Amino acid sequence: MIEESTLAQIKQKLRAYNLKATQQRLVIYKALQATEGHPTAEQLYEMVSKDNPSLSLGTLYKTLEAFVAVQLIKKVACEDGAMRFDANLSTHNHIFCTNTQEIIDFEDKELHTLITAFLKRKNIDNFEMTDFQLQINGQKVNPKKKVQIT
Amino acid sequence: MIEESTLAQIKQKLRAYNLKATQQRLVIYKALQATEGHPTAEQLYEMVSKDNPSLSLGTLYKTLEAFVAVQLIKKVACEDGAMRFDANLSTHNHIFCTNTQEIIDFEDKELHTLITAFLKRKNIDNFEMTDFQLQINGQKVNPKKKVQIT
DNA sequence: TTACTAACTAAGAATTATTCTTAAATAGCA
DNA sequence: TGCTATTTAAGAATAATTCTTAGTTAGTAA
Known part of the structure; x- marks a missing residue:
């Protein structure tokens, strides 16, 4: 990836x-x-x-x-x-744990497509978009274990 | 709003x-x-x-x-x-200008529904989500004028 | 290969945003 | 109206980052 x-x-x-x-x-x-x-x-x-x-x-x-x-x-x-x-330059999203301040990257093509399609329908006046990302906020259940999106 | x-x-x-x-x-x-x-x-x-x-x-x-x-x-x-x-507590998204460092809020019900539906289909192991937001990065064309999503 | 020079580095001082400390002030209760 | 825990002002302290400077080096040009 x-x-x-x-x-x-x-x-x-x-x-x-x-x-x-x-x-x-x-x-x-x-x-x-x-x-x-x-x-x-x-x-x-x-x-x-x-x-x-x-x-x-x-x-x-x-x-x-x-x-x-x-x-x-x-x-x-x-x-x-x-x-x-x-160092990960590919467009990717963030899961952010408000307790540990950890940022976990995740990529999801479907999500990317979904949002891209949405933004195409919209118009942002006076703005040149370069990229976007979704940030999901919350808390890790077990701070020592990994978070994974499936 | x-x-x-x-x-x-x-x-x-x-x-x-x-x-x-x-x-x-x-x-x-x-x-x-x-x-x-x-x-x-x-x-x-x-x-x-x-x-x-x-x-x-x-x-x-x-x-x-x-x-x-x-x-x-x-x-x-x-x-x-x-x-x-x-002070705006409602779930809302951000347009971020990398030149002026400005953050422009925007709300969009459709977008919210879209992402919520997506996340329902997914599973995030070991994580309790509280909320999420989309951040759109880019640059204002005219830094003195407003940015608006329509 | 050597010499040159603009770009780079180490070390530490300076700056900026934020937090801490403490004595004095005040909100809210009795 | 008085009491007390909480809050405040002021400035010192800290943490992250940037700046400064004199010495070093990568990459080019001879």
Whole structure:
């Protein structure tokens, strides 16, 4: 489902935007891509720090910002006040647990079709839509178990 | 569409949660209710400060927090890093302009029915849904004009 | 291959949004 | 009218993020 970019693809994308393919950037991108869920900058920092102790938090933030600008990743504002990041670029929806602040991604073609059809019938004046997502709010029953839509 | 709470209703709701109906709280609630859009705490502070110069920013934050806890208002995390607040409690959807960071509310019964029906067919394991909303992302064409869905 | 330069990084200071602390004030009850 | 738990103002403290700066490096050009 999730289209993982290869290293070569990432480098190419960076090049296209005049961004140098530094070790730090590749490490950060790979870490985010390997992460399930939506880590905060701080969480991502912990992950990459293990193998790259000299990588600074400032660099991490700048890198994430650059990636967002280039649309290599997405940024999601979260109710706990922290930004979370996501390498999954495909249009997808969110299940949000108001207790744990977790965001669970899900994709559903049928839902996508349904909403697309609805929006085609409507007209949004003075607005260019790029994409949309459904957010389902609620609470996990067992916070330690996974949530799954079937 | 938007069910404005009367002063008496607000007081009653506060009472029900053992919150005192102070002047500050009523002023803040009325200001938020009178605001179109989703002001940040800072913006709300400017509004209420005009007529209540002694009301402190700390009180504003504490009050908003209390209101959210009691579900008198909603809190929305925004990509620019600030929280925004909303006295419109009815289930409604968001049009989000990635340029101006504006959030435009819209309600649509048909859409609501459509999504509700879809979700009924699905099953979300380990999760109690409370509500949902559709977020439509894009950019305003003319940032000074209004966006409207028709 | 080497040299060059614009872009990048580390480190820490600065900023911004928000929360906390505390002494004084007040709503709502008795 | 007095009592008391709750609330408030003011400012200090914190957390997330951005900015600054001097040194480093990727990618190009010789």
